[in-house]
Amino acid sequence: MKNLNNFNKFIYIVSSISKYLSVFGLLTIAITMLTQVILRFFFKSCLPWAEELTRYGIIWIVMLTSGILVKDDELIKVDFFGKFWPENIRKYRDLIYQFLILIILAVILIEGWGQTISGLKQRTTSLGIKWFWPYLSIPIGAILMIFYYVVSIINKIRLIKREKLI
Numbered sequence: 001m002k003n004l005n006n007f008n009k010f011i012y013i014v015s016s017i018s019k020y021l022s023v024f025g026l027l028t029i030a031i032t033m034l035t036q037v038i039l040r041f042f043f044k045s046c047l048p049w050a051e052e053l054t055r056y057g058i059i060w061i062v063m064l065t066s067g068i069l070v071k072d073d074e075l076i077k078v079d080f081f082g083k084f085w086p087e088n089i090r091k092y093r094d095l096i097y098q099f100l101i102l103i104i105l106a107v108i109l110i111e112g113w114g115q116t117i118s119g120l121k122q123r124t125t126s127l128g129i130k131w132f133w134p135y136l137s138i139p140i141g142a143i144l145m146i147f148y149y150v151v152s153i154i155n156k157i158r159l160i161k162r163e164k165l166i
Helices: 006-043 050-071 087-121 137-165
Strands: none
Touching (some): 006 050, 006 137, 087 137
């Protein structure tokens, strides 16, 4: 980490926070579900909030890790005909795809934020928390993905310009 510039340090810190929060969420879900199974099997009892916590935890984990997948370029791609395109055209095609994904993510961010704000008025059934907190995962995940896509687009444009100079 010593060799990274400030912006790369920021990217590293944001992705590290996302990873640690995801691991914490996954551990919380695992412990909660294990406790739920033990209570049901041995004591014929249950935690009424366990399923709700697990559901919202999984949503948060998916939204936090999706940004990391974008950063590491590990999202699933359907690119059956990609190998038939010339390399120089593929670079521009990928940029166009990323711009289209940015538009979709902007819509998700805007709509998700509207839903999040409306969640301030109601509470969840079992946990009793405001819907704001489960819904907040959508705009947070969209922001993380937008951030990493913008970084990726900037890097690809720099690479294309550098290759043209050579």
